[in-house]
Amino acid sequence: MKNGILSQINSPAAIKKCSKNELLALTKELREFIIDVVSTKEGHLGASLGVVELTVALHHVFNTPKDQLIWDVGHQAYGHKILTGRRANFHTNRKLNGISGFPKRGESEYDAFGVGHSSTSISAALGMAIAAQLDGDFERQHIAVIGDASIAAGMAFEGLNHAGVTDANLLVILNDNAIGIDPSVGALKNYLTKAKVGFKPKQNNIIEALNFNYKGPIDGHDLPALIEALNELKQQKGPRFLHVITKKGKGLQKAEEDQVTYHAPGKFDKTTGEIISKTDENLPPKFQDVFGLTLVELAEQNLKIIGITPAMPTGSSLKYMMQKFPNRAFDVGIAEQHAVTFAAGLATQNYIVFCAIYSTFLQRAMDQVIHDVALQNLPVIFCIDRAGLVGNDGATHHGVFDIALLKSIPNIMIAAPSNEIELRNLLFTVSKGVNQPIAIRYPRGRGNIIDWQQDFKAIPLGKFQQLKKGTQIAVVSLGTLSVEVEKAIEMLDEKDKPKIAHFDVRFVKPFQNEFFVMLFSKFSCMITLEDGSIKGGFGEDVSAFAQQKNYPGKVINLGIPDEFIEHGSPEELYDLVGLSAAKIANVLEENL
Structure with missing residues (x-):
């Protein structure tokens, strides 16, 4: 690979000079390079593999960084980083003092906007597009690449709704692979599934109804078709929308077959894709599993218990309750605000609601915590996963603000169990009923106690030890x-x-x-x-x-x-x- 096309690419300017065959070779080498590095250095894999062709096409067609390219969340931006001057440093990805795992403005002029939470790209790109108009620049392009899970979030719709009544030079690209970290859910996902099989009568096209010029769906792994579509849309004015169908994990069979695991698989064999196993035998449990498995035990005893998570059933381990009690456990998609108010609605009807949400994502729903839960003193139980410093995902994902944000809110109780047994017993205690909202925070990763599934004991609420x-x-x-x-x-x-x-x-x-x-x-x-x-x-x-x-x-x-x-x-x-x-x-x- 050292003598291939990729070794000659140090900026998008070099991509523009490539022939069709060279571009096809570049996509193959880029995919192999990502697999090679991530297999030993770890990181997010499947999302970046799925957009290799799209990444090459975007930098071939558009004049980045003058044309501003925003990757929603950023899980899929590894190829973008490699092609924009960070190939030699890519082995430091997510390491201390290395490059960030997400686009970051301070790291490169090609990273137009810092992203770590989802569904922000359309609003940011629209802001940039309006700014260009105000500056008298009507040629600069603004491209937001957003996934099918992210576009279902409320903020993405807010951006679409606003953009549709402007003449902004904005292109939204929907990277539709039917999965975020876990499989996508909801009515919009079902709508997009119909679009993939040719269902696109104009009067039923939600994107065109919002005043976007819609094109697609097209095969996101057909590089010539992508280049043709992007060149066509580049010449048009106003808000445009390109619907691209991709496969998460494309090019590594194991990653295509098990897209949830290979979102961030850890170390694996780059040839076979087999994950290099870390034995779980005789290891303390992950805190998320203590929550998830304990909740199943409690739900078996109490039919009024409900579980909710915004798009993190695997990460929060609510998946166990979803498997056992699918009618009482809900993945509501990337919709933290909805998750909290949905929980509040259930709580008004005397259900015992456990809302499992990462600390960093709870930040997105603070208004709902205040107005819909605390103000009404509804006994929602917030199970705040990933509290504290989470590690390699960095500043966008650390759970360090939940105490400061929640502490000033009346009516709410805040607890932090010191170990797995404490967490288990606290979940048991509040499952018996509380008369106010409570937030229970616990960290990412494993605890220290192997024999944690002990008989339940009540914990005195509000007391030290x-x-x-x-x-x-x-x-x-x-x-x-x-x-x-x-x-x-x-x-x-x-x-x-x-x-x-x-x-x-x-x-x-x-x-x-x-x-x-x-x-x-x-x-x-x-x-x-x-x-x-x-x-x-x-x-x-x-x-x-x-x-x-x-x-x-x-x-x-x-x-x-x-x-x-x-x-x-x-x-x-x-x-x-x-x-x-x-x-x-x-x-x-x-x-x-």
């Missing part, structure tokens, strides 16, 4: 950071260990006044730890309360600093922000 006795410093940790604290204490000299008391606060809200008054009376120093933003976090509440009570001792707040944390392994990132066991031990030693 003491994990270790001590005389001088009170360490108050939140959630699974208790594990790092215990490791940090073990690193101390034997004479210092008895000086450290360790408390698991368990509940951020309601604030536990009596607990902290007790700590103020017994300890000369207090250290709070949370895997969320220090700004607006629970540590700030402790510091404010200490000042209010004229606490003479020292209060130290540890958490995520007031900046966006980039990508890297979770271990690297927690050490970077001072929340690794070694860094916590340093703080303890400095204050003994």
